[in-house]
Amino acid sequence: MSCQTLSDTLLRDISNLYDKADDYNVKIQVGEDSKMEIxxxxxxxxxxxxxxxxxxxxxxxxKKEGDFYVFKKPNVIPIVFQIILKYIYTGTVAxxxxxxxxxxxxxxxxxDEMNLHELIEHLxxxxxxLSRLNNDWIIQNGVKLFNIIFNRKGVFPKLEELCNNIMIQDPKLFINSNEFWGLDDEALLSIIQLESLEMKEISVL
Known part of the structure; x- marks a missing residue:
């Protein structure tokens, strides 16, 4: 049996633990209030x-409660943690x-919080x-993305380059949208300081 075959078998067996095991020893409370899931x-x-x-x-x-370790992750929504947990077990994400x-x-x-660097690269x-294929997506999600990127300089270098390119190549695409006014001060300052930003005048009224 080749090393590759052994590796594939091991990965499959570990992946099976994601939804077929009965010997879990960790409970993770994710989300808050009525939206909390375990x-x-x-x-x-x-x-x-x-x-x-x-x-x-x-x-x-x-915390240790009986036979279980108990974590609380109120800052993550359940659907996101479900995707993260499946990735941890299987190494895959659709x-x-x-x-x-x-x-x-x-x-x-x-x-980023859980130090899953390979997943960060894929994301x-x-x-x-997605931003290249769908302008609507970047317009709808741009504020959140820009705020994250420019408040975490160097953490997501590929996305930082994407945001800079958007503002340099087609600034009106984003600046003229209603979402633009959700930018926080740090993100707005970073955009204004872009040396290659080609806009003669920006109306803020």
Whole structure:
């Protein structure tokens, strides 16, 4: 049996733990109030796949309730964590699904928090592809994206380049939209300071 075959078999067996196991030892409370959901997982998988969870267990961030470690993640919505957890177990994520497209930015932030660098790379590239194919998407999500990128300079370099290019090549596409006024001060200042920004005058009235 080749090494590749062994690797594929191991990945398949670990992937099966995502929805077929009955020996979970972690409960993760995700979301808040009526939108809160509980996800079950294995501490050994979380440790192996995420530096965030490795640190969480070593620093005793999780409470122990009976046989379970209990985490609380109120800052992540359940649909996003479900995608993240499946990625942790299987190494895959269907980036072209509606749930993912509607939550690209939330996924990006969650992946960054949990130090899932490979997923961050894939998400950045897919946001770039989506913005090229669909102007409406970047107009609708631009404020949130710009605020995140320009308040985390250097964290998402591909998206920072995308945002800069949008403002340089077609600034009116975004500036003339109603969403523009949701920019925070840091993001707006970064845009104004772009040396290649080709706009003679911007009306703010």
């Amino acid at each position: 996800f079950k997982a294995h501490s050994v998988i979380l440790r192996a796949r995420s530096n965030y969870f490795r640190s969480a267990f070593s620093l005793n961030w999780a 980036l072209d699904t509606v749930n993912v497209e509607n939550n690209f930015i939330e996924l990006l932030l969650a992946a 950045q590239q897919n946001i770039i592809n």
